[in-house]
Amino acid sequence: MEQVAIKQLFHNHEAYINKEIRVSGWVRTIRDSKSFAFIELNDGTFFKNLQIVIDDSLANFSEVVKLNISSAIIAEGKLVESPGAKQPFELKADKIIIEGAASSDYPLQKKRHSFEYLRTIAHLRPRTNTFSAVFRVRSLASFAIHKFFQERNFVYVHTPIVTSSDAEGAGEMFRVTTLDLDRIPRDADGNVDFTQDFFKHDANLTVSGQLQVETYAMAFRNVYTFGPTFRAENSNTPRHAAEFWMVEPEMAFADLEDIMNLSEEMIKYLIQYCLDHAPEEMEFFNKFIDKGLLARLDNVLNSDFKRITYTEVIDLLQKSGEKFQYPVEWGHDLQTEHERYLTEKVFKQPIFVTNYPKDIKAFYMRLNYDQKTVAAMDLLVPGVGEIVGGSQREERYDQLLARMKELNMPEEDYWWYLDTRKYGTNKHAGYGLGFERAIMYLTGMTNIRDVIPFPRTVGHIDF
RNA sequence: UCCUCGGUAGCUCAAUGGUAGAGCAUUCGGCUGUUAACCGAAGGGUUGCUGGUUCGAGUCCAGCCCGGGGAGCCA
Numbered sequence: 195m196e197q198v199a200i201k202q203l204f205h206n207h208e209a210y211i212n213k214e215i216r217v218s219g220w221v222r223t224i225r226d227s228k229s230f231a232f233i234e235l236n237d238g239t240f241f242k243n244l245q246i247v248i249d250d251s252l253a254n255f256s257e258v259v260k261l262n263i264s265s266a267i268i269a270e271g272k273l274v275e276s277p278g279a280k281q282p283f284e285l286k287a288d289k290i291i292i293e294g295a296a297s298s299d300y301p302l303q304k305k306r307h308s309f310e311y312l313r314t315i316a317h318l319r320p321r322t323n324t325f326s327a328v329f330r331v332r333s334l335a336s337f338a339i340h341k342f343f344q345e346r347n348f349v350y351v352h353t354p355i356v357t358s359s360d361a362e363g364a365g366e367m368f369r370v371t372t373l374d375l376d377r378i379p380r381d382a383d384g385n386v387d388f389t390q391d392f393f394k395h396d397a398n399l400t401v402s403g404q405l406q407v408e409t410y411a412m413a414f415r416n417v418y419t420f421g422p423t424f425r426a427e428n429s430n431t432p433r434h435a436a437e438f439w440m441v442e443p444e445m446a447f448a449d450l451e452d453i454m455n456l457s458e459e460m461i462k463y464l465i466q467y468c469l470d471h472a473p474e475e476m477e478f479f480n481k482f483i484d485k486g487l488l489a490r491l492d493n494v495l496n497s498d499f500k501r502i503t504y505t506e507v508i509d510l511l512q513k514s515g516e517k518f519q520y521p522v523e524w525g526h527d528l529q530t531e532h533e534r535y536l537t538e539k540v541f542k543q544p545i546f547v548t549n550y551p552k553d554i555k556a557f558y559m560r561l562n563y564d565q566k567t568v569a570a571m572d573l574l575v576p577g578v579g580e581i582v583g584g585s586q587r588e589e590r591y592d593q594l595l596a597r598m599k600e601l602n603m604p605e606e607d608y609w610w611y612l613d614t615r616k617y618g619t620n621k622h623a624g625y626g627l628g629f630e631r632a633i634m635y636l637t638g639m640t641n642i643r644d645v646i647p648f649p650r651t652v653g654h655i656d657f
Numbered sequence: 658u659c660c661u662c663g664g665u666a667g668c669u670c671a672a673u674g675g676u677a678g679a680g681c682a683u684u685c686g687g688c689u690g691u692u693a694a695c696c697g698a699a700g701g702g703u704u705g706c707u708g709g710u711u712c713g714a715g716u717c718c719a720g721c722c723c724g725g726g727g728a729g730c731c732a
Contacts, residue, residue, distance in 0.1 A: 225691045232691050247690080262683090280692050303668055303682050304693045310724060311668070366730095402732095428658065429730055440732065519728090530728075580732065628732030641725095642732095 195270060201240035203273065207283045210273045217244060217285065218268040218293070220321065223304055226259040233258075233287075235269065241327060241474040245276065245284040258290050264300050264321060266293040309644050316648055316657050324483065327475035328645055331468055332633050338467035339420055339441055339629075342460055348443060349414040353403030355422065358395050358607075366426040367398035368436075399424035404442055404624065405558070405611050408587065411444040411622055412614050418443040420629075428652055432641040433579065433631065437650040444624030450569045450586040453623045454546050457573055457582050458499045460627070461544065465491050468636055484638025490576070491636070493543060500545040504528075504567065507536065507547055514540075527554045530579065537576040544575045557597050559585040560621075571625070578635045584625020591615040 198215045219237030226232075229250040234243040246269050248255060261267070271287035278284070301315055302322060312319040319325045340350065356370050372392040373379065379387040388396045403419040410417045423440045443460075445452060469476055469491065480488040502510075511522040511532055516539075520529040528536075528547070536545060549567040552559070559568035573582035588594040594615055598605060605612070633645040643649040648657045 223693075225694045227688055227691075227694090229689060230691090232694085234692080245692080249689090277690065278692070298683055299667070300682090301667065305669065305681050306693085307668065308725095313724095423732080425731075427730060430658090431728085431730090432726080434731070438732070583732065626732060631732060 199239040200235070200237045200242070200244045203244060203283065204240055204242060207273065211283065212272060212274065214270070214272055215285070216268060216270045217246075219244075219266070221261055221263055221265045221267060221296075223263060224259060224261060231255075231259045233267075233269075233290075235267070235285075236321075236326075241323070241330070241472075241478065245278070245281050246271075246287050246290075247284050248287050248290060252288065252290060254290060254292070258292065261292065262296040262298055262300050263302065263304070264296040266296075267291060268293060309641060313643055313649075320647070323478065325644075327472070327478050328633070328637055328639060329647065331472050331475055331637055332645060334468055334471050335464055335633060335636060336420070336629070338464050339460075341467070342463045343416075343418045343443065346416065348416045348418045349410065351403075351407050351410045351414075351417050351419050352421065353400065353406040353419045355400055356393075356397050357400045358393065358397055366428075367401055368424050368426045370397040370399060401425055402440070402442065402626065404444070404626065405608075407442055407444050408622070408624070409610070409614055411446045411624070412618065412620075415446045416443070430652055432643070433634075435630065435642050435646060435649050435651050438642070438646070439629035441627040441629055442624060444622065446622045447620050448586075448623045449621055450548065450571060450584075450623055453584050453586075453625050454499075454501065454548075454571055454573075457584065457625055457627070458544075458546075461573075461581075461632070462495055464632060465495055465636065479638045487638040497543055499573070500541050500543060501548065502545060503548050504550045507532075510540070511535070525551050525553065533574050533579055534576075537574050537579075542576060544573055544581075546571050546573055555585070557601050557603065558587050558594070560588045561593060561597070569623075573625075575635055577640070578631050580628075581631045581635060582625050582627050584623065586621065586623040589615060589619045589621050591619065 195214050195216050198210060198217055200217060200219065203210060217235060217237055219235045222234040222236050222243050224231055224233050231248050233246040233248065235246055236243045248258060250256075252258065258267075268291040269285060269287045270289040271285050273283055274286050276282060276284040302318060307322070312322065312325070320329055343350070373386075373390065379390045381387040386396075388394065391397070400423060402423060403421065407417055407419050419440070419442045421439065422437055424437055425434075426436060427434065443453070443456065445456070476488065505524065507528065508522055508524050511518070514535070516535060518529070518531055518535075520531065522532065527550075536547075537543075548569070548571045549562060550570045550572075551566060552561060552568045555568050555570050559570050561568055569586035571582075571584050572580050575581050588597065591612065595605070595612065598608065630642050630645050634640065634642065637645065639645050643651060
């Protein structure tokens with residue numbers, strides 16, 4: 195007898211109709227009467243459940259109808275057309291094998307739970323509709339990222355997770371050490387003696403693979419990283435996590451315009467891929483999580499992202515007549531309220547804001563000819579905020595070194611980075627995409643903790 | 658870290674300073690095509706913790722703990 199995945203049934207049930215098949219999975223719900231019952235079975239391969247019909251001719255009928263939700267069973271029988279309106283077919287089972295019954299204290303009920311509660315049972319929440327949909331989309335989106343870049347001949351580079359220095363001042367870092375914290379070795383000056391540590395040097399978890407990946411762009415031309423990133427910031431918001439994934443493409447012989455085009459194309463590709471490969475899940479999000487989701491994604495697919503300079507944004511905000519809590523002034527970074535006003539009130543679509551003042555951006559960004567701004571871009575989207583941040587890099591050796599000295603950065607730590615500007619430098623550019631923020635945007639989920647299987651945030655490292 | 662809202666049964670939520678409740682889940686019973694099935698019954702509570710005000714506190718006050726949202730920082 196053929197073991198069939200429920201996904202196969204939904205995609206091609208004609209091939210199985212009136213045939214004997216075997217399925218296996220977890221019970222989502224059982225509706226029973228005196229002499230017959232319906233079981234909704236989910237086998238993990240598909241968002242929808244298979245309805246199984248049983249009657250009391252089944253040897254273990256009375257035992258089966260008493261099973262609790264999430265019990266694991268194997269069912270054998272004939273796939274038949276269903277008289278019920280809500281499903282085209284169902285399994286008329288003549289044998290149910292109980293693999294593992296779920297005990298009666300199983301915490302998930304058939305009605306809805308709050309996301310807050312589900313976070314406390316992160317090991318069980320993938321069995322719910324919402325999280326099943328979220329994490330299938332997350333999987334598809336990861337694959338789509340690779341597919342997008344591989345189709346364009348980008349080389350995937352594994353940049354290090356453990357690093358020796360604060361790569362770009364991107365944030366507070368997690369320290370990596372094997373030193374005995376109860377007996378920390380000190381040098382003559384009383385500082386921690388890292389020569390006795392594992393690497394004979396202080397070490398941290400990466401906050402970005404950008405500097406390393408730039409060196410590979412100088413060899414392979416177009417490259418990308420896609421991996422975990424760590425920030426030890428004490429930020430407690432629905433958009434921040436201590437461990438998250440980032441996609442960082444880098445292109446040689448490319449400028450700001452090129453990476454804006456690339457990231458716009460990438461976002462659209464991601465959306466299209468998920469719509470094509472998880473239509474049931476996307477439908478579910480649209481119906482239960484975010485009513486305007488599909489219309490919004492459709493709008494994104496069919497429009498060009500707006501591009502506007504920082505200076506124009508400041509002008510626009512100042513002339514808007516809108517009351518902002520924080521003053522709008524050239525030289526200050528845009529506040530969340532400003533970004534929201536732009537994306538949600540004015541443009542209602544993703545926008546690139548470009549050419550920020552150099553003093554509010556990172557040292558490696560290319561200085562524009564006005565000497566005041568750098569060739570940077572942020573992609574802002576309604577509801578989520580900044581989803582992509584990128585720039586054309588400062589490829590001029592003297593210019594880069596001068597900027598590093600201005601910021602009192604230890605030149606000797608960056609000798610290898612500076613070398614790229616000595617040996618065949620060229621204009622190049624790249625960006626970072628916050629993968630979880632992209633998932634939030636794709637699904638309509640509003641908390642980053644609900645798009646990471648086991649989220650790590652300040653004070654939380656359960657599971 | 659700051660601001661703000663909240664914490665009542667396993668879950669989702671009610672309860673004017675005066676006997677702590679419902680739906681779902683659980684257990685038991687009923688029901689011949691259900692669709693978060695339905696009908697009946699039962700069990701289930703130190704109302705986050707500590708202290709205070711009061712004849713009387715789930716409700717008012719203070720401190721603490723935990724959670725949500727907003728801000729900062731960023732992706």
